[in-house]
Amino acid sequence: MRKTGKHSASGEVGGKRSEALKRSLYSEITDRIIADLERGCVPWVKPWGSAKASLGLPKNAATGRGYSGINILILWGAVIEHGYAGQNWLTFRQALSLGGNVRKGEHGTTIVHADRFIPKNEKERAKAEDTEPQAVPFLKRFTVFNVAQCEGLPDELYSQPEPLPERHIIPHAEALVRKTGADIRIGGDRAFYTPSADFVQLPPQPAFFEQINYYRTCFHELGHWTGHPTRLARDLSGSFGTKAYAREELVAEITAAFTCSSLGIEPTVRHADYIASWLEVLREDNRAIFRAASLASKAADFLLAFQTDAETKMRKGIAA
Template identity: 70%
Template sequence: MRGEHNRQAGRQAGPQLYADVTAKIVAELEAGRVPWVQPWDGAKAGLGLPRNAATANAYSGINILILWSAVIERGFTVQNWLTFRQALSLGGHVRKGEKGVTLVYADRFTPKAERERAAADGDEARSIPFLKRFTVFNVAQCDGLPDDLLAPPAILPESETVPAAEALITATGAAFHVGGAMAFYMPSLDCIEVPPQAAFHEPVNYYRTCFHELGHWTGHPSRLARDLSGRFGSRAYAAEELVAEMASAFVCAALGIVPTVRHADYIASWLDLLRDDDRAIFRAASLASKAADFLLAFRAEGIEPGEGRAA
C-alpha cells in the first residue's frame, strides 16, 4: 500500500481526471442530486468542512465535494483526513486493505524550453497550469492515531446557528436592503436586496439566501474581482450562479446550517456548462472556496460590524 501511495501522491493528473470528476457530478445532477447539498440528515459525520487532521487546514475547491461525497457514501463518522505518510508521522497507520480517496492539487509548471525562450527574449516565462493527484484516508481507516483526531468536532447548537449567521452577515459590512419579493445582488450599486425573513417558509432560508447573494458580492472589483457581467441565460451567468451556490453551501456548512439549493431552476444550465467544459466545475469550486473563505474571514478576523474589507 505504501508503494502505491507514493506513486499516486506525486502523479500528475491528466485530462481523464477532469473528465471522471465532471462525469460523476453530471450524473448526480441528472439524477436530481446536487453534490454540494449532501443528505446530511442521514450522515454519520457532523456537518462542516473536511479538514486535514495533521495540519487542521480545511480542504478547498473540488476536494470539498469529493470528500463530502466519500463521507456520505462510506458512512464515516468524522471529516478528518490524512495522507499515508501523515498517519505514520502521527504514530498511526492506515489499516491494510483500506481504499483511499483521490484528491487534486493545482500547480503550475514552466517547461525548460519556455524558461530558455524567456531568458533569450528578456520577458517573463509563461507557466502551464496542471493538477496533481494524491490520496487521503479518513482517520476512521487508521489505527494508532491520537484519540483527539478521531473525535468529531464540537457542533454549534442549532439555537446558535442563526445568531452566528446574523453576526457574520453584519460583520461583512455589505449594503443590505430588506424588502421586496426577490433576492439579488446589484453590482453597479454594490448592494444586496432580500425579502424580509417573514416571507420565507423556513426562517433559516433567509440566511441561506443572504449567503448566496453575499457569494455574488465577493465578486465585486474591490473584492475578488470575478466576471459579473454575464446576462441571464449566458454561460457566464450560469458559471457565476454556480459559484454563488457553492459559496453559500460552504459558508452554511461552516456555520452548522444545512445547505440547500437556492436556485434549482439553474440545474439545466449548469449541466450544459459542465457537459461542454469538463474543467468548469473545478474552476467554479475553486472560486466558491475563495468566496467562502473571504466571507468566513470576517468572523475569524473579528472585524467589527460595518467595517467591511477589500481584497
C-alpha cells in the same frame, strides 16, 4: 543543434502527455459530479440518505490546513458516499507519522493539487534568449483517507463538533453578515443582488417557510456581492438564461455551501431547477466545476475573513 532539437521534441511530447493527463483528470472529476447531479444528488449540500456527517469544511488532520476549491466537493462527495462521520483526512504516510495506520482493504480518495513547473528545454530557451522562462501548469493527484478509515490515531482526531441546532437567530451568522458592511435591504418577496447599485435584497426572515433558509439565501446573495468590481471582480454581466448567468449562480451556490458549512449551518440547494442549467455548463466545459469551486473558495474566504478570532473561537465553542 541536433541536441537542442532533441530536447525540444522531448519537451513537446512530455507537454502533450501532461496536457492529456490533465484533460483526463478534469474530465474524470467533472463526469463524477455530473453523474451525481443527474441522480439529483448535489455534492455541496447536506448528505442525502442515511449518512450522518458532521458539518464543516474538510481539512488535513495532520497539518490542520483546510482543503479548498474542487477538493472540498470531492471530499464532501466521499463523506456522502461512504457515510464518514467526520471531515478529517490524512495521507497514508501521515497516518503512520501520527502513530496509526490505514486499515487493510480501505480505498483512498483522489484529490488534486494545481502547480507549475518549468521544463528543461524552456529553461534553455529562456537562457539563450535572455528572457523569463514560462512555467507550465499541471495537476497532480494525491490519495487521502478519512480518519474513519484509520486506526490507532490520537482520539482527538476522531472527535467532531455537533451541528448547531436549528433556531431563529444564529448569533455568529448575524455577526458575520453585519461585519461585511454589505447594504442588505429587508422587504418584499424576492431575494437578489443588484451589481449596479451594489445591494442585497432579502425577504423578512419570518417569511421563509424554514427560517434557517434566510441565512442560506443571505450567503448565496452575499456570494454574488463578493463578485463586485471593488471586491473580487467576477463577471456579473450575464442575464437570466445565459451560460454566464448559470456559471455565476453556480459560484454563488457553492460559496453559500462553503460559508454555511463553516458556520455550522446545513447547506442546501436554493432552487432545484438550477441543476439543469448547471449540467449544461458542466457538460460543455470539463473545467467549469474547477473554476466555480476555486472562485467559490475565494468568495467564502472573503466573507469569512470578516470574522474576528474571538468570534471564531466562540463559534467553535458553541458547536463543540
